[in-house]
Amino acid sequence: MKKIRYTDRNPEPLLPPHQRSKTFREYALGFSVSLALDEAQRCLFCRDAHQRCIKACPIGVDIPGFIRKITEGDLIGAYRVITLSNPFPSVCGRVCPQEKQCEGACILYYDTVKGRRNKGLPVSIGALEKFVGDFVRISGVEVSEERANPTGKRVAVVGAGPAGLACAYQLAKLGHHVDVYEALPTAGGVMAYGIPAARLPREVLSWEMGKLEKLGVRFFFGYVIGRTLSLRELLSSYHAVFLGVGAGRGSLGIKGDHLKGVYSAIEVLMRVGLMGAHMFPQVPTPVKLGRKTVVVGGGFTAVDCAITALRLGVETHVVYRRTRETSSARDEEWDHIQEEGAVIHWLTQPVEILGDEEGKVIGIKCVKMTLGEPDETGRPRPVPVPDSEHVIECDSVILAIGQKANPVAYEDMKELALTQWGTVKVDDQFRTNIPGLFAGGDVVNGGDTVVRALAHGRKAALSIHQYLMEEVTP
Ligand code: FAD
Ligand code: SF4
Numbered sequence: 012m013k014k015i016r017y018t019d020r021n022p023e024p025l026l027p028p029h030q031r032s033k034t035f036r037e038y039a040l041g042f043s044v045s046l047a048l049d050e051a052q053r054c055l056f057c058r059d060a061h062q063r064c065i066k067a068c069p070i071g072v073d074i075p076g077f078i079r080k081i082t083e084g085d086l087i088g089a090y091r092v093i094t095l096s097n098p099f100p101s102v103c104g105r106v107c108p109q110e111k112q113c114e115g116a117c118i119l120y121y122d123t124v125k126g127r128r129n130k131g132l133p134v135s136i137g138a139l140e141k142f143v144g145d146f147v148r149i150s151g152v153e154v155s156e157e158r159a160n161p162t163g164k165r166v167a168v169v170g171a172g173p174a175g176l177a178c179a180y181q182l183a184k185l186g187h188h189v190d191v192y193e194a195l196p197t198a199g200g201v202m203a204y205g206i207p208a209a210r211l212p213r214e215v216l217s218w219e220m221g222k223l224e225k226l227g228v229r230f231f232f233g234y235v236i237g238r239t240l241s242l243r244e245l246l247s248s249y250h251a252v253f254l255g256v257g258a259g260r261g262s263l264g265i266k267g268d269h270l271k272g273v274y275s276a277i278e279v280l281m282r283v284g285l286m287g288a289h290m291f292p293q294v295p296t297p298v299k300l301g302r303k304t305v306v307v308g309g310g311f312t313a314v315d316c317a318i319t320a321l322r323l324g325v326e327t328h329v330v331y332r333r334t335r336e337t338s339s340a341r342d343e344e345w346d347h348i349q350e351e352g353a354v355i356h357w358l359t360q361p362v363e364i365l366g367d368e369e370g371k372v373i374g375i376k377c378v379k380m381t382l383g384e385p386d387e388t389g390r391p392r393p394v395p396v397p398d399s400e401h402v403i404e405c406d407s408v409i410l411a412i413g414q415k416a417n418p419v420a421y422e423d424m425k426e427l428a429l430t431q432w433g434t435v436k437v438d439d440q441f442r443t444n445i446p447g448l449f450a451g452g453d454v455v456n457g458g459d460t461v462v463r464a465l466a467h468g469r470k471a472a473l474s475i476h477q478y479l480m481e482e483v484t485p
Contacts, residue, residue, distance in 0.1 A: 013055070015055065015119070015131075016052075016053045016119075016131075017119055017129075017130055017131030017132070018130075018131050018132055019053070020050070020053065020131075020132040020133070020134070020135055021042070021046045021049055021050045021135060021138075022135075023039050023040065023041065023042060023135065023138045024039075024040040024041075025038055025039055025040060025347075026038040026040065028347075028350040028351045028352075031209070031347075031351065032321045032322060032351040032352060033322065034209070034322065035207060035208045035209050035283075035289060035322055036208075036209065036212075037208070037209060037210070037211075037212045038209055038347070039105070039210075041138070041141055041142060041145055042135075042138050042139070042141075042142045047081060047138075047139060047142045048081065048082065048084075050134065050135050050138065050139060051078045051079075051081040051082045051134075051139060052082055053119070053134050054074075054075055054078040054079075054082075054134045055118060055119070056075045056078070056079060057075065057118055059124065060074060060075045062123065062124055063116045063117065063118055063123050063124070064113040064114075064116050064117050064134075064136065065113075066116065066123070067112050067113050067115060067116035067123065068112055068113040068462070069112065069460070069462045069463045069465075069466045070096050070097045070103075070462050070465055070466040070469065071096050071466075072092075072093055072096050072097050072113070072140070073092050073093075073095065073096070074113055074136055076092045077089040077090075077092040077093045077139075077140070077143065078134065078136075078139060080092055081139060081142075081143065086143055086146045086147070087147065087152060087154060089143045090143050090144065090146070090147045090154055091154065093140060093143060093144075094154075096469070097140075097462070097465065098176070098177055098180045098181075098219070098222065098465065098469075099144075099173070099176075099177075099219045099465065100140045100141070100143055100144035101141060101144030101145055101148060101215045101218070101219055102144075102173075102202060102211065102215065102216065102219055102461065103137075103140060103461065103462050103465070104137050104138065104139070104140035104141025104142070104143075104144055104145075105137075105141055105210060105211050105215070106202070106206060106210065106211055106460075106461050107137055107460065107461065107462050108339070108340075108341045108460065109133075109136055109137035110133075110341065110342055110343075112462070113136045113137075114133035114134070114135070114136050114137065115133070117133030117134050117136070119131035119132060119133050119134060120132060120133040121133075144215075144219075145215075148215065148218045156184065156222065156225065156226055157184065158183065158184055158186065158226060158227075159184065159185050159186035160186050161186050161187075161188070162185070162186040162187050162479065162480070163188075164187045164188065164250045164251075164479040164480075164483060165187070165188045165189075165190070165248075165249045165250050166179075166182050166187050166188070166189050166190075166249055166250060166251045166252070166253065166475060166479070167189075167190050167191075167192060167245045167248075167249040167251075167252045167253070168182075168189060168190070168191045168192070168252075168253045168255060169191075169192050169236045169242070169245070169252065169253065169254050169255060169256055169420055170191075170192075170193060170194075170200065170254070170255035170256040170257060170420075170452075170454075171191050171193035171195075171197075171198035171199065171200060171230065171255075172199070172200020172201060172202070172255055172256075172257045172452060172453070172464060173200060173201075173202060173452065173461045173462075173464040173465045173468065174200075174253075174255035174257070174451045174452025174453070174454075174464040174465070174467050174468040174471075175191060175193075175200070175253065175255030175452070175468060176191075176198065176199075176200075176220070176223060176465075176468065177464070177465040177466075177467075177468030177469045177472070178253045178255060178449075178451065178468035178469070178471050178472045178475070179191050179223055179228045179253075179468075179472075180222065180223055180226065180228070180468075180469075180472075181468070181469050181472030181473065181476075182472045182475060182476065183223065183226035183227055183228050184226060185472070185476050187475075187476070187479065188227075189227075189228045189229070190228075190229045190230075190231060190249075191223075191228060191229070191230050191231065192231045192234040192236055192240070192245070193230065193231065193232050193233075193234065194233070194234065194235040194236075195232065195233075195285070196232045196233060196285075197232065197285065198220045198223075198230060198232075199216050199220065200255075200257055200259075200464075201257065201259070201461070202216055202461060203216060203284065203285065204277070204280060204281045204284050204285050205277065205280050205281075205284065205311075205312065205315060206284075206311075206315060207280070207283070207284060207315050207318050207319050207322075208284065209318055209322065210315070210318065210344075235419060235420075236256075236419070236420040237418075237419040237420040237421065237422060237423065238419065241423060242254070242420055242421055242423075242424055242448070243423075243424065246445070246447055246448060249447075250447065250479055250483045251447045251448075251449065251475045251478060251479060251483070252447060252448050252449070253449045253450065253451070253468070253471055253472075253475060254420060254421065254435060254443070254448065254449065254450040254451075254454060255450070255451055255452045255454065255464070255467075255468060256416075256417060256419075256420045256421075256454050257417065257452060257453040257454055257464075258414045258415060258416045258417065258434070258453035258454060258457055258458045259277060259414065259417050259453075260414065260415045260416065260417040264412075264413070265307070265361060265362075265363070265364060265410065266362070266363040266364065267363050267364030267365060267366060267372075267375075268364060268410065269370075270364055270366040270370055270371065270372045270408075271366075271369075271370050271371045271372065272299070272300075272301065272371055272372035272406055272407040272408065273364055273372060273407070273408045273410065274298070274300075274407065274408070274409045274410070275409075275410055276306075276308065276312045276313070276315075276316050276409055276410060276411035277312075277414075278298075279298050279300075279316055279319060279320075279409050280312075280315060280316065280319060282298050283298065283319050283323075289319075289322065289323060298323065299407070300320055300323060300325045300406065300407040300409075301325070301372075301405070301406020301407050302325065302326060302406050303325065303326040303327075303328070303404070303405045303406055303407075304320050304325050304326070304327055304328070304405055304406065304407045304408065304409060305328045305329075305330060305361075305375050305403055305405045305407075305408050305409070306320065306327065306328070306329045306330070306408075306409045306411055307329075307330055307331075307361050307375075307408060307409065307410050307411060307412055308329075308331060308410070308411030308412045309329070309331030309332070309333055309337075309338040309339075309340065310338060310339040310340050310411070311339060311340050311341075312411040312414070313329055313331065313340065313411035313412075314329075314340040314341075314344045314345065314348060315411075316409045316411050317329050317348045317353045318344075318347075318348060318351075320409065321348065321351050321352060321353060325407075326352075327348075327352070327353045327354070328353070328354045328355075328356060328403060328405065329348070329353055329354070329355045329356065330356040330359040330360075330361055330375070330377055330403070331355070331356070331357060331358075331359065332358065332359060332360040332380050332393045333357075333358065333380075333382075333390070333391075333393055334357050334358060334382070335355075335357060337390050337391070356377070356403070358379060358380040358381065358382070358393065359377045359378070359379060359380065360377060360378050360379075360380050360393065360395065361375050361376070361377050361408075362376050362377060362378055362400075363375070363376045364376075364408050365402065371406075372405060372406060372407055372408055373404065373405075373406075374402045374403060374404040374405055375402065375403050375405060375408055376400060376401075376402050377400070377401060377402070377403060378395045378396065378399050378400050378401075379395070379396040379399035379401075380393035380394060380395055380396060381393070381394055381396050382394075414453075414457075414458050415433065415457075416432070416433045416434045416435070416453075416454055416457065417454075418433060421435065424445070426444070426445065427443060427444065427445055427448070428443065428444040432457055434454060434455055434456065434457045435450040435454050435455055437449070437450050437451070437455050440470075440471075440474040440477075441455075441467065441470060441471035441474050442474065442478075447478070447483075449471045449474065449475055449478075450471070451464070451467030451468055451470070451471040452464035452467050452468060455467065
């Protein structure tokens with residue numbers, strides 16, 4: 012009988028903090044072949060894995076299936092198993108919050124069927140998925156993609172984020188003609204303009220994107236749907252349209268947010284991630300954060316702003332009104348930025364940004380919070396501690412709070428049903444109330460994860476396929 016290796020999980024090697032805080036190079040160095048083989052052997056290949064890790068993966072990767080292929084030394088086979096459901100293993104292996112998804116349900120760590128904590132550490136599913144994707148990318152081996160015969164049906168995808176890309180990928184494989192319209196000059200959505208290269212190198216992203224071009228998907232960059240072309244025009248020239256425009260509109264909304272030195276998170280991340288602000292003066296687009304910055308927020312976006320500010324050489328503080336346990340960012344990333352020198356102020360609510368007589372940021376006034384009764388999401392509601400007001404002095408503030416749906420693509424289509432939060436309403440087949448118009452990703456759920464957006468895009472593509480084959484005449 013196989014000996015259960017509860018605790019000897021192989022950690023993914025990292026660049027040391029003093030080195031990684033100076034570079035936008037990837038700091039998680041990935042498994043070597045021997046580490047990957049050893050880690051794969053920890054998997055128990057549970058017979059009821061469909062109730063555990065597979066169910067906990069939003070896109071349903073056959074986790075024991077691909078891990079078994081690794082143990083057999085068949086890495087191309089492992090890649091084929093993963094890509095049956097997930098088109099971008101190298102991305103998901105890097106950015107998914109696995110501890111809250113597949114790894115959180117690995118029986119070594121937690122028995123999801125009996126609902127109780129076990130004594131071990133989960134298999135490093137994310138690092139293994141990254142290893143398999145990277146192996147195929149770096150080896151240069153061409154893994155052929157099967158594509159059905161052309162159907163003659165044409166689909167427009169609006170937005171080249173993970174939702175739109177997964178939808179385009181799946182539809183192209185099913186033989187449909189797919190055109191993707193993207194406002195920015197590059198594909199990837201948040202993966203390209205939000206997540207720093209230190210977590211997701213751009214060569215990895217480009218390689219994953221290349222798969223779509225090989226399948227014949229056409230990209231139209233610089234097309235702002237709702238401005239350059241309307242959604243109505245797309246609906247009249249294509250058999251179906253998928254809306255995957257995300258929820259990329261930053262929100263400010265704190266007293267003093269007009270001051271010089273206040274940035275929205277997306278502006279900072281875009282300037283660095285897309286425009287190379289960190290290479291100033293070689294590129295003319297600096298981000299002026301001064302000597303000390305305060306990042307407001309506690310999700311992925313806040314952590315990415317901290318990663319970026321640290322690499323720009325700025326003393327970095329993060330204020331978040333809740334606790335680490337309730338944050339949507341990855342646990343290990345909080346550890347990483349703390350190791351790199353960021354100061355995290357948990358249970359701290361900013362109330363006002365303070366400026367000098369020239370209108371420049373000089374500090375941020377905050378109050379301490381404590382956790383009270385659960386709110387409508389079930390998370391304990393933070394409540395202010397009396398007399399806890401204090402000021403953190405700083406030269407700039409980055410607001411990484413409250414991403415909202417960006418309605419530019421559909422604001423002139425008044426008949427499109429929206430939710431009370433301004434997100435697009437869909438049924439369980441990702442159909443909107445407009446015939447032929449489907450939607451998925453953050454524009455539907457208001458902000459979630461890359462893999463959830465990929466899963467939406469994939470499921471929507473299957474639903475579009477059914478619609479095209481059953482309801483649309485050529
Ligand atoms: P997006 O990724 O937002 O893509 C939408 C695309 O549509 C964009 O390219 C946009 O330019 C385009 N678009 C918008 N309007 C128009 C228009 N009118 N016409 C044409 N194109 C348009 N999730 C994780 O799982 N792990 C992480 O580590 C992680 N880190 C994150 C870091 C940041 C900074 C942010 C903001 C989010 C992060 N997330 C992370 C969440 C995750 O990135 C999103 O849930 C996911 O990208 C949503 O995918 P999407 O395709 O719905 O939208
Ligand atoms: Fe392997 Fe853990 Fe999934 Fe079981 S739950 S199949 S041990 S990864």
